[in-house]
Amino acid sequence: MIDKYEVVTLCGSTRFKEDFMSVQKELTLQGKIVISVGLFGHAGDNEVWDDNTKEMLDDMHKRKIDMADSIFVINKNHYIGKSTRSEIEYAENTGKPVHYLETP
Known part of the structure; x- marks a missing residue:
């Protein structure tokens, strides 16, 4: 089936790498296009970071939210x-719905 697929960006602490992978799989099987993080800094992917990396990654993630x-x-x-x-x-400020793994 070819359709217009909802695009969802995953957000959350990168310490939850396994949960990111599980949610990505679940949403994909629901027919959604999933945009995720590129690195799991809190799960060991931070060995190549310099002083500007965190700022760049935070900005990039907001651009991913723009695409979703x-x-x-x-x-x-x-x-x-x-x-x-x-x-x-x-x-929220850009009018995007926010869904949660656990109700806040």
């Missing part, structure tokens, strides 16, 4: 860090 129809927040154990909170606020 909605965001899906991976807030395992209700955890939402500073970067994720910023992404939620950005999505």
